[in-house]
Amino acid sequence: MRRRVIWGMIYGYLGINLLMFLRFFFPRALYEPNTIFNIGYPADFSIGIDQRFLMTNRAWVVREPDRIFVIFARCTHLGCTPEWKPAENKFKCPCHGSGYDSEGVNFEGPAPRPMDRAKVAIDPTGKIIVDTSKLFMDDPRAGVNQFNDTGAYLPV
Amino acid sequence: MAEENGEKNGKGLFGRVRKDINDLKDTIKEKGKDELEGLKEPEKTQVFRSIFRVKHDETPRNRALSVLSNVFFHLHPAKVNRDAVKYKFTWGMGGITFYLFIVLTFTGVLLMFYYHPSKVQAFRDILYLENDVPFGKLLRNMHRWAAHLMIIAVWLHMFRVFLTGSYKRPREFNWCIGVLLMVLTLLLSFTGYLLPDDQLGFWAVTVGTNMARATPLLGTEGPFGALLGMTPYNDVRFALLGGSIVDANALLRAYIWHCIAIPLIASIFMALHFWRVRKDGGISGPAPIMLESEIKEEKGHRPVILRPSGMV
Numbered sequence: 122m123r124r125r126v127i128w129g130m131i132y133g134y135l136g137i138n139l140l141m142f143l144r145f146f147f148p149r150a151l152y153e154p155n156t157i158f159n160i161g162y163p164a165d166f167s168i169g170i171d172q173r174f175l176m177t178n179r180a181w182v183v184r185e186p187d188r189i190f191v192i193f194a195r196c197t198h199l200g201c202t203p204e205w206k207p208a209e210n211k212f213k214c215p216c217h218g219s220g221y222d223s224e225g226v227n228f229e230g231p232a233p234r235p236m237d238r239a240k241v242a243i244d245p246t247g248k249i250i251v252d253t254s255k256l257f258m259d260d261p262r263a264g265v266n267q268f269n270d271t272g273a274y275l276p277v
Numbered sequence: 278m279a280e281e282n283g284e285k286n287g288k289g290l291f292g293r294v295r296k297d298i299n300d301l302k303d304t305i306k307e308k309g310k311d312e313l314e315g316l317k318e319p320e321k322t323q324v325f326r327s328i329f330r331v332k333h334d335e336t337p338r339n340r341a342l343s344v345l346s347n348v349f350f351h352l353h354p355a356k357v358n359r360d361a362v363k364y365k366f367t368w369g370m371g372g373i374t375f376y377l378f379i380v381l382t383f384t385g386v387l388l389m390f391y392y393h394p395s396k397v398q399a400f401r402d403i404l405y406l407e408n409d410v411p412f413g414k415l416l417r418n419m420h421r422w423a424a425h426l427m428i429i430a431v432w433l434h435m436f437r438v439f440l441t442g443s444y445k446r447p448r449e450f451n452w453c454i455g456v457l458l459m460v461l462t463l464l465l466s467f468t469g470y471l472l473p474d475d476q477l478g479f480w481a482v483t484v485g486t487n488m489a490r491a492t493p494l495l496g497t498e499g500p501f502g503a504l505l506g507m508t509p510y511n512d513v514r515f516a517l518l519g520g521s522i523v524d525a526n527a528l529l530r531a532y533i534w535h536c537i538a539i540p541l542i543a544s545i546f547m548a549l550h551f552w553r554v555r556k557d558g559g560i561s562g563p564a565p566i567m568l569e570s571e572i573k574e575e576k577g578h579r580p581v582i583l584r585p586s587g588m589v
Contacts, residue, residue, distance in 0.1 A: 146516040153522055200487035201480055
């Protein structure tokens with residue numbers, strides 16, 4: 122009986138150590154750029170693709186006649202950052218050649234669905250707040266299209 | 278009185294001191310002789326015996342002992358089947374792989390003297406190694422070439438083992454260890470690829486870890502991931518990168534995996550792999566060569582072939 126207790130204590134100790142070991146690999150505080158940022162007023166953007174927040178926040182601001190939305194610049198194939206090619210009016214991913222049209226909808230290459238769009242909202246002062254940790258997707262395979270949900274775009 | 282004093286002193290302190298001095302002279306002379314003899318025959322000195330422990334005269338027992346009682350050699354058998362060294366059969370691929378591992382370890386350690394695993398310095402350190410450090414270019418290129426060649430050699434070794442049936446009884450477990458070592462080699466290659474923090478490495482890790490996102494149960498975008506409450510901030514990709522993006526934490530973790538963790542694990546498995554080769558009867562070779570002297574002709578019976586390996 123005593124032997125069992127002691128072995129139990131040893132296994133328990135080792136088990137707890139194992140759990141501690143696994144938890145060790147998940148840091149709490151992260152030094153990553155904030156996923157929530159403000160991009161200014163709707164009037165700051167003209168029709169088309171704006172790249173001024175691409176390098177800093179991985180986002181393209183797309184202004185159309187009736188709406189503004191933000192494309193999260195991550196290729197839906199394996200996660201590289203595509204390039205906007207104004208001369209050909211398309212996004213092209215350098216990794217495996219996925220191509221997206223000027224709205225971020227895939228039309229060539231291995232990408233399975235259009236690029237995701239980030240959550241957008243207007244704050245009390247009228248500035249647009251973007252949150253790239255909350256993404257809306259359009260996945261025809263799953264029969265899901267969130268591009269027209271509230272927060273996926275701003276009507277202007 | 279004086280004589281008495283003299284006698285007393287002769288056997289007393291002064292006499293003892295004189296005796297000690299004379300004895301000392303003799304001892305020094307003897308020690309000197311010993312030293313000289315030691316120089317002529319270093320193998321007989323106590324210093325040598327303390328370091329090497331076994332005698333080194335040429336007896337079969339000592340030849341075997343010099344391998345068996347040596348901490349570095351004793352993983353290797355004392356005797357090897359004559360046919361095992363048939364390179365037409367094995368290509369020596371396993372040995373080449375191990376040699377390349379040694380080269381990689383050595384060049385890798387030297388590279389570590391000039392590399393800082395930080396986002397600010399990593400890329401520049403590689404440029405520094407290539408252009409400024411004496412022999413840095415050679416070292417870096419050797420490391421990279423050895424890495425590519427080791428992958429190739431590991432595959433060829435696997436092909437050889439398979440095509441020669443050297444995975445069959447009793448070597449099945451060793452085959453499994455070999456596959457594990459292959460995976461470790463590929464992981465070493467992958468983690469090392471990120472370390473220069475150049476475009477090639479950065480995107481390779483992006484793609485690789487994004488694939489990790491699709492792991493069943495443990496990945497955010499994998500099947501049943503949502504069931505276990507996986508988010509981009511606590512799935513297996515997060516654990517690999519130390520964050521949700523490929524950034525400074527990812528570089529440091531790749532460095533630790535590449536330089537310490539995986540080489541340690543690989544060393545343990547390599548020791549096991551070599552040990553199993555030995556215990557399973559040595560490199561499984563082709564049909565042994567028969568020497569005339571080994572064919573025992575018994576009258577009326579078929580010649581009996583003595584297999585050097587003794588394996589069935």
